[in-house]
Amino acid sequence: MRFLRLDFRSFGVLRDHVFELNPGVSVVYGPNETGKSTFLCALETVLFGFEPSTRAAHPIAVFAEGTALHSDLHVEAELELDSGTVRVERVLLQRGQLRVVPAGEAFTGARESNRPLYEVQGVTRELFRCVYALSSADLVELADDVREDVDQLLLGEHSVPGMRPTYRVRAELAEEASQLWRHDNRGKPRSATLNAAIREARKAVNVARREEAALHEAVKEKRALELELVALRERQRRLEREESDAAFLAELADLAARRAEARPVDLALLDGAQLVAPKELGREIRAIEHKLAEPRARLARDPFAETPAEHAVLARASVIDGHVRSRGRYEADGEALAGARERARTLERDAAARWTRLAGRPPGPEDLAQLARFPLAGLRAAQESWAKDWEAHTARPTAANHTAVPAWVLLVGVAGAILAALGSFAVVHAALGALGVLALLAALVVALRRPGAAAEAPSPPERSADVDRCLAGLELEPALRATPSSVLRLIDQLEALGDELGELSEARERAEELAQSLAAREEEWLALANELAIDDAGAGEIALARLEDALARARERRDEVLADAADRTRAQTLVDAYLPELERHRAHLHDLHALLREHAPDAQDPAAAFALVERHLEAERYLATRAAELRADPRWTLLSGDPRLARPEADDAPWLPARARERKEELRAIELEVERQHHRFGELAERLRSDEGSRVARAQERQLALEVELDELRVTRDRVALLERLLAEADRVHRDENQPDVLRRASGYLESITAGRYTHLDYAIGAADGLHVTVQGRTDPIPVAPPLSRGTRDQIYLCLRLGLLDHLDEGRPALPLVLDETLVHWDAERRAELYPLLARVAERRQIFILTCHENLAREVESALAAGIIDLGAIVPKQQSLQFD
Amino acid sequence: MTFRFLHLADLHLDTHFGGRSLAKERLRAATSEAFRRAVDFALEERLHAVLVAGDLFDDPCLSLHTELELARAVQRLAEAGIAFVWTCGNHDPGGKTKRASGLALDRATEDEPWRERVRVFRGPQPERFIVKDASGAPVGVVVGAGHSTDREDKNLAADFPRLATDLPVVGLLHTQVESALSAEHHDRFAPSSPADFERQGYAYWALGHVHVRQRAVPDLPVWYAGNLQGRNPRETGAKGGLLVEAEPGVPAEPVFVPFAPVRWETLALSELEGVDTAAALADLVEARIAKLQGTVDEELAVRLELTGPCPLAARLKRAGELDAFEEEAIERTGVVEVQLRTRGLRVPYDLADLLESPSVLSKAFELAAGARDDDRLLERLAPAVLAGLPADADEPERRAYLRDLLAGIEDELVERCLGKEPV
Structure with missing residues (x-):
């Protein structure tokens, strides 16, 4: 198929212009924005119809709206086919329409829909754009939407029903492998994430170890706190004890100070006597002398004495007293005698009367x-x-x-x-x-x-x-x-x-x-009275009365004598009693004077000396009393020997106010410290109580799980990579053994344009090794990728495309090839190598070379005898359109 | 006189576990609980001693909480007149700067005379400790040597002396007897051979390190007690200690006493071609676990090895799906943990069909099979950089690693090439 003529009735910037085209090679030249892309679009439209197929959507039509350009698109072409020459009309009104008529005939009849020409069947528009119409970029990279189709062509037929394309499986494997692991970590593979997580997990393990160590430290700290608290408590107790002891220690210190100032009085000089005022002692001496005056006078008088008669009476006093005491019985006997006599008389009368009653006579x-x-x-x-x-x-x-x-x-x-x-x-x-x-x-x-x-x-x-x-x-x-x-x-x-x-x-x-008894007593009385020469003794009871009187008088006399003796004894007793006391007082007074002279030598008189000594003694007594009081206090035993009392002048003496203030402050500080430590202690205890343990093991589990996952991931990656390599190798061998037609043709082109330097093209789908080329003299194919030069790669890709075109066009008219700035990266030498090939290709298919480079246009024109279409001369620049 | 004691080993207190959070916490608690049960047993049985053959705790950073619990347990034993004898292992080495040295369990003071009944063997030189009963009468001699570092490579058993005594003598050691079952799963610390235990004539050897309970040397009273609580799916079955009644000059035969509250078991599930829904698989798993639960007293932690073709293979191999399924199984059965292993699971396919005509897949099968024997082919297939292999790995290691990677790779190829397109 060759374009012989293009008639742009209305097609964007190209309108009302007819191009007669070289059936071999045409160079479409023009600066940018002069319609090269529009020209290319017209070629494509003629073959495949408008895309989009509505005027409202077609970019050239849309661009023309509101401008001087016509929004209806209309292009006509004359095509040379194997069956003859035809005319093709493409019109975009509301929708795209088609009319095809043999060459030389006018377009008549109804237009068809916007369908591709029958001659391009088997080639999609996309395939045409990417394979037949090559831009510089398209040469290397295929568009995604056609790549699969092309790959299918390159990879050959599958022989297993339902088997997925190998390139796709390989691509998946390669993608999966690179997502799992990459040695350079590019693209953030999962392994990198896991490694980062493992680093974090290791850090967590270290943190756990540190936390565990911190727990041990907490235990140590808790124990240390316990000891410190004990020490603080001890210090607190000591200070509180000092606080409570301070008052008593002050008393003891005061006592000690007073003792130091005291002037002891040596009362031993008084020889055991008490200290009294000299005046008082003199008064007592005088009083004793006064008491001795009367006894002494009594003793000076003669004592009383009894007469002999009184003495004799008193000698028989007991007998007389016996008689006097028997006076009652004597009188009772007298009365009994009278009674007995009266009773005898009564009984005699009664007996006589009873007898008279019995005998009838007295x-x-x-x-x-x-x-x-x-x-x-x-x-x-x-x-x-x-x-x-x-x-x-x-x-x-x-x-x-x-x-x-x-x-x-x-x-x-x-x-x-x-x-x-x-x-x-x-x-x-x-x-x-x-x-x-x-x-x-x-x-x-x-x-x-x-x-x-x-x-x-x-x-x-x-x-x-x-x-x-x-x-x-x-x-x-x-x-x-x-x-x-x-x-x-x-x-x-x-x-x-x-x-x-x-x-x-x-x-x-x-x-x-009774009568006899009474008489005997009276006689005894009389005899005793006579014996004691008592005058007028009389008889009977008179004698007894005389005896009684005499005895009474004698007794009175004796009492007088005894009283006198007692008086004398008492006087002597008083004298005996007072005299030593008097002597003692006198000696006491003497000693007192000596003591006063000893302890108050400077006193003006004894009274003053005594007053001074008494003050000393008073002080001593106070000290003794105070000491006794303090001894009675239970604290005496504990504190009396306190060494601090030995240095009362020390600044830290507990009883000093400054020390008390210090102590109070220290106690307050201790309380605060104890509270703080209690708080800390509680924190530590809570922390230890809440410890569940196995912290490191848990952290290690996380690390282990990640490491295991990473290990498995690495193995999986290696397995996936191996799988991909295995599949790639299998694919390569399989293709070697069953090489696709495309590659065979492409290899031929390549060998041709490189004069045999590159001999063989091989293709596989993969991230790194898609297209490979075999260099003459080497067995291992090398990937068509850097460091292979861009020019060489372009040569290879062009050959691949040519092979592909040959394959695609097998059995039908060859579609034109469009090279849109494809040769721009080629140096003159390579272009020179290319032109023969293009000349050979042009024998089979028409070639359009689009370029903005005039030199290149002229070079191609001369090298390939190409026709030149200078768009810059036709289309004013301001009217140009750009299409991608 | 009969020397009655409990042989424990590999308690691994404060160990770190894998798996789910709840399972980890339960297993951690189970480890402590097992130790408490052992102590209670010793007290109830009025034993003479509790012997721990190393690895009392798992990590040098023993938590304070566990340390205090341990000290309380030991104090309970000692105050009841039961000796606590512990030899250090590779996890709890006894060097001067090590954690075991800091645990002054055997440092008797006036305030704590019970510590006289505690003895720790910290160094490699064998020491002896005379165990006395509650009345103070000697009942047995324990000869022990400990690991001073966490990489003790000396043969400690060889230095154990022969003792001339009327009392039963017991050796206490943390060692890897090379011929022991499952020894290959443990690091080769304080290695020993069966011949090292022949000449001493001890009534019993209480060993630790290998976690599988077993007679370590045929025809000799040399025993591993195994660990006190299974820590992972490899440590299956009942776990506990060995009750030993040793007589002088007579090889003692221990009696196993279970203490572990949680028991690991592994179940194999195959013939899953017909299991095409998650519900059907969950029912199957629940039934198998329920059947197992009926046969044991302990709480269960189960690993399920799923093998063979299964329509759910691809789904179950996805991490999220697997986790959800395991959670579902735990919820249904009430066990501590369920772990599914699906590596042996594959999507159902007919290999003959796949290999019938030339294809990339058949070529891949062919290459994988060839790479298992062909080092050059293996190297050609190997990724340029391997993530899972240490940089200093040598060629044999590298090839072994690569061949490990090849295991079951055909199934995965099939899954990926014939599976559904990802959404």
């Missing part, structure tokens, strides 16, 4: 004597016997058994009589005498109350012989013996009478005894 002397001998017990026995008999006959008991008087009754009676007799004569005590009387009376009563031998009751009951026998000597009323009961009553009467007679006898005996 008793004679014999009666009473007989009665005293009457066997009352025999009568009682006889009566009882009779009574039994009587009862036996009358069925009534009549009498009780009577027993004889027991011996002990007789013994009591006799003893009582003896005692009564002795008592009456005052041989024994009167009480014993009275007891004897009572015993006698009791014995009599018992004896008299004892039933006698049973009287012989008359048998049968009218009489009792035994009774009669018992009563034989008594002249009694007969009725008294008529029955056992009457006899029993008689017995009772006789018993009572016997008792009365016994009492009478005792009364008489008692009266006799």
